[in-house]
Amino acid sequence: MEWIFRGDQPIYSQLIQQIKQGIVSGQLPPGGRLPSVRDLAMEAGVNPNTMQRALQELEREGMVYSQRTAGRFVTEDMQRIESVKRAFAAEHIRLFREGMAGLGYGREEILALLQEEKEENDGDSGM
Amino acid sequence: MAILECKGLSKRFKYVTALDQVNLCIEPGRVVGLLGPNGSGKTTLIKLAAGLLTPTEGEILVNGQAPGVESKAIVAYLPDRDFLPGWMKVEQMLSFFGDFYEDFDADKAREMLTRLGINPKQSFKTMSKGTREKVQLILVMSRKAGLYLLDEPIGGVDPATRDFILDTIIRNYNPDAAVVISTHLIADVEQVLDEVIFLQQGRVALQASVDSIREEQGKSVDQYFREVYRC
Numbered sequence: 373m374e375w376i377f378r379g380d381q382p383i384y385s386q387l388i389q390q391i392k393q394g395i396v397s398g399q400l401p402p403g404g405r406l407p408s409v410r411d412l413a414m415e416a417g418v419n420p421n422t423m424q425r426a427l428q429e430l431e432r433e434g435m436v437y438s439q440r441t442a443g444r445f446v447t448e449d450m451q452r453i454e455s456v457k458r459a460f461a462a463e464h465i466r467l468f469r470e471g472m473a474g475l476g477y478g479r480e481e482i483l484a485l486l487q488e489e490k491e492e493n494d495g496d497s498g499m
Numbered sequence: 500m501a502i503l504e505c506k507g508l509s510k511r512f513k514y515v516t517a518l519d520q521v522n523l524c525i526e527p528g529r530v531v532g533l534l535g536p537n538g539s540g541k542t543t544l545i546k547l548a549a550g551l552l553t554p555t556e557g558e559i560l561v562n563g564q565a566p567g568v569e570s571k572a573i574v575a576y577l578p579d580r581d582f583l584p585g586w587m588k589v590e591q592m593l594s595f596f597g598d599f600y601e602d603f604d605a606d607k608a609r610e611m612l613t614r615l616g617i618n619p620k621q622s623f624k625t626m627s628k629g630t631r632e633k634v635q636l637i638l639v640m641s642r643k644a645g646l647y648l649l650d651e652p653i654g655g656v657d658p659a660t661r662d663f664i665l666d667t668i669i670r671n672y673n674p675d676a677a678v679v680i681s682t683h684l685i686a687d688v689e690q691v692l693d694e695v696i697f698l699q700q701g702r703v704a705l706q707a708s709v710d711s712i713r714e715e716q717g718k719s720v721d722q723y724f725r726e727v728y729r730c
Contacts, residue, residue, distance in 0.1 A: 379719030
C-alpha cells in the first residue's frame with residue numbers, strides 16, 4: 373500500500389482512512405491477516421504507538437479483529453465493508469458536486485455531462 | 500516512572516543562560532521530538548541528560564537518579580558531531596562498544612551494517628559524512644538502552660539516509676525505552692514522533708502530542724512551529 377499523509381489532520385485518523393481504503397478496495401482482502409504493528413508502522417513510516425491507536429480504533433469499528441496469538445485480521449463481514457465503501461463513495465460524490473457547483477453546474481447539468489461522457493466512452497471502448 | 504525528568508532545571512554559562520527553569524517529564528515507550536531554533540537549548544538539555552554537563556540549578560533525573568555511572572549504563576547518546584577516532588575500523592568499533600556497554604548487541608549492529616553494505620574493514624576517516632552518521636547511529640541504536648538521546652541525527656544527510664535513520668528508529672522501537680530526537684527539521688521527523696517539546700530561549704514553550712497539535716491547530720507541527728517562531 374502507498375501511504376500519503378496530509379499536514380492538516382492527525383496522523384492516526386489518516387491511518388484509519390487509508391487502511392479502510394485498503395480494505396474496501398480489496399488490497400487488504402476480507403479475512404486476510406494484517407502485518408504486525410511494527411511492520412505496518414515501518415511500511416507507513418509512522419510511530420508504532422500511532423499505528424497501534426489506529427488499529428485499535430478500526431477494531432472498535434469492527435473493520436479488523438484480533439485473535440489472541442495469531443494477530444490481527446481484516447473483517448469478513450461483507451455488509452460492514454460494503455457500508456464503509458458506500459460512505460467513501462458518498463464522500464467522493466459530495467466533493468465532486470462541490471467542485472462542479474464551484475464551476476456553476478447544477479445537478480441536472482452534471483447528470484447531462486456524465487451521460488455525455490458515458491456515451492463518448494462507450495463509443496470509444498465499444499462497450 | 501518517568502525515564503527523564505527535569506525540575507526547575509537551569510544551566511548558565513558565563514554569558515548565556517542556556518536553560519531557564521525547565522520542567523518536563525518523558526515516559527518510557529515514547530518517541531519525543533526536542534524542537535527549537537538554533538541556540539534554544541536543545542543540545543545543552545541532551546548533554547545534561549547524558550551527564551556531560553552539570554546543572555547550575557534544579558535537577559535532572561534519569562530513571563529517578565542524577566546522571567552518573569548508573570545512568571550512563573542505560574543512556575545511549577548520539578552526539579551532534581563525530582565521536583569516533585578516524586583510525587578506527589568498523590570491527591574495532593564493535594568491540595569498543597562491546598567493551599564499554601553491557602547492553603550492546605554486536606550481532607544486531609553487524610546485521611544493520613551488512614544491510615547497508617558497509618565493509619567491516621573500512622576505517623572511520625575514509626567514510627563519507629552520511630556513512631559516518633549511519634555507522635554512529637547503528638552503534639548507538641544497537642544498545643538495549645532505556646533512554647536514547649539523538650542530537651540532530653538527520654541534519655545534513657541525504658533523503659535516503661534520513662529514511663534509513665527514521666526506519667531504524669521505528670524498527671528498534673521498544674515500549675520500555677524512550678527516544679529523544681533533537682532537530683529543527685520537523686517536517687522530516689513528525690510522523691515518527693509521539694510528542695514534541697518546543698524549546699524557546701531555554702524555556703519549554705510547549706509539550707504536546709503530535710496528533711493533538713494537528714487536531715487542535717488543523718495544521719502540521721512543522722507549520723505550527725513556523726508560526727510560533729516567526730522572526
